[in-house]
Amino acid sequence: MNYEKHYNLLIEKYGHSTKPNSGYYEQHHIIPKFKGGTNDKDNLVYLSAKAHIIAHHLLWKWLKCQKSAYAFWMMAKSNQNQQRRMSSRQFVEARKALKYANSLRTWTPTAEWIENRTGENHWFYNKKRPEHSKVMKDKLKNDLEYRSKNIFLNGGISQHVVESNKRRKGEKRNRTERTCVHCGLTGKGPNMTRYHFDNCKHKE
Known part of the structure; x- marks a missing residue:
């Protein structure tokens, strides 16, 4: 064509x-x-x-x-001002x-190009990052104190991770036995609450 x-x-x-x-x-x-x-x-x-x-x-x-x-x-x-539809x-x-x-892009960096962007020639060489403002420093400090007091326990592991690990290892939860006042059945676990007490079929 x-x-x-x-x-x-x-x-x-x-x-x-x-x-x-x-x-x-x-x-x-x-x-x-x-x-x-x-x-x-x-x-x-x-x-x-x-x-x-x-x-x-x-x-x-x-x-x-x-x-x-x-x-x-x-x-x-296209941007919001253009109406192109392919x-x-x-x-x-x-x-x-x-x-x-x-x-077709076969460009490779030359030795001069690399030299101008490494070592002392780099634009960030021997420069310090700008310091945080006082407000940001106080915020980070308070956040760190909160984490150290409320989250990180047991050698840096959060409490909910410790509990979940216990469940994975097969350790049983501490569940107390309860007796339904309507049918007299004794048991423990969530099914007692679900099928007995106020939800018991023998409730009059």
Whole structure:
């Protein structure tokens, strides 16, 4: 398919030199800036959101370069002021374009780049972190005192952890035997409360 031809036809048919008064339109560079395009009026058109997405899709298919791939992927993103809606097929194509663009990223840090960001050349070298304000220090101190008094027991382990560990080890809970006053049954555990006393079927 001749993507260049279809791209030019799209610009001719759906492009507007001035922004229409009604509807949602976005500004588009006919010749992309990474290809030498400028911000002159002759190189700018207004396209609807749908036509704008298709235009960048055609540019990506036509040019097959890293920057056209990133430009097409940016069409998949929109903020609250933009009204772009990609189809599922277009989104899949945009993901493929992004994958292709990322595969071309072959930059590796040079020795000079690393040297300028390590040791004494690092921007944070020999600097101290800013101290907490007095309010924050008091808050942290009170929080630590609360933890030491109310939470951390038994060598730094909280009480509820100790109790849960006891249950896991099979230690029985301390349950006292109780006798139902209505049926005379004696037992212990939650079932006594559930099925006896006020809930007993022999209650008159």
